[in-house]
């Protein structure tokens with residue numbers, strides 16, 4: 001009798017849960033599986049420049065085949081593979097795309113304290129090339145797709161998973177190729193990609209969440225000064241070493257004017273609201289009607305990243321010329337790494353740089369441009385608001401900041417193609433935000449990675465789930 005009562009109560013309680021509420025994944029199992037997939041992925045060497053992303057694509061496709069999820073591999077060149085899989089929704093809204101890149105940057109093995117492709121976990125930290133950039137995002141997004149399928153989650157939108165090739169070299173053989181040739185396979189209203197993150201303190205408590213809604217675009221240039229070669233004892237006015245040094249010096253000294261967009265304005269506004277008074281005053285100053293040069297200097301003193309976020313930056317990185325102490329060479333060369341604000345017109349920028357250098361003997365040759373200029377993704381969208389709602393539910397009171405990366409990702413191409421793209425990946429520690437990315441001993445904290453999978457699941461449900 002008591003048993004029957006319990007059964008009845010259970011049924012009644014169940015009936016009170018809204019019928020549309022999606023089934024939650026079995027989180028301990030799902031998080032363990034996501035970690036295993038991540039470890040498997042970092043063991044597959046997909047280093048640039050060869051990429052060999054086909055290794056990771058085939059591995060993921062085997063999983064999808066076993067689950068009965070339709071997936072397709074697209075090769076832009078032999079071995080340069082991207083994988084697309086889809087869980088269907090009812091089609092009332094346009095799809096949501098979850099993407100991460102399968103390639104990684106090359107390693108200098110001698111520099112590492114760990115085998116970069118062994119997937120070694122020590123004290124809750126995974127050390128591996130690609131752990132943070134970007135296989136954590138790949139594994140997390142992939143796990144969410146698996147869970148949507150297994151839990152038969154009712155969806156208003158298709159959810160598309162994309163493991164993409166060639167991000168680290170600019171995306172030509174990956175996202176650019178797919179948008180050009182197979183747009184229908186990945187077309188979406190919204191995309192969630194790498195680059196945003198949570199940030200945590202030593203106790204693994206989150207201090208803020210960052211959603212990347214904009215990024216700067218690389219506009220690198222080569223410079224070549226040509227002149228008359230001659231003997232070092234006879235000064236020549238067109239000495240290319242001197243002329244180039246002068247030109248590079250002028251670029252180095254030139255500060256492009258500061259300019260805020262919707263993302264950076266909101267970023268500094270929220271920082272001003274959540275920082276201690278002294279820092280808050282710096283942020284408030286640059287948001288005021290007429291910020292002074294001193295205000296921007298104070299911002300730079302807080303962090304060189306802030307300085308880069310408010311302007312197109314001009315950074316000389318290579319200077320070459322000459323071969324003997326007493327010979328004037330006939331040419332000298334330099335490379336300048338320029339990171340433009342997202343909407344900056346490259347041609348106007350290059351002609352401005354020529355004016356700044358003011359040296360007719362210096363030729364400016366832009367590097368091939370892989371990342372298009374683009375509009376930042378808006379903060380009033382369903383997707384951005386979904387992130388905010390989920391953080392408020394799971395981590396109430398933790399600041400959420402829209403950010404603009406100073407580096408580049410595939411989001412530039414997606415935004416240029418009209419797909420509103422938001423960057424969010426596993427959290428990183430406040431004391432080492434770079435986490436060895438592109439360097440030695442790249443790492444990822446396991447627990448924050450697993451939190452990320454659950455956060456992403458909630459965001460995907462918020463954007464794509466049937467309400």
Ligand SMILES: [Zn+2]
Pocket residue numbers: 101133134167194
């Ligand atoms: Zn990346």
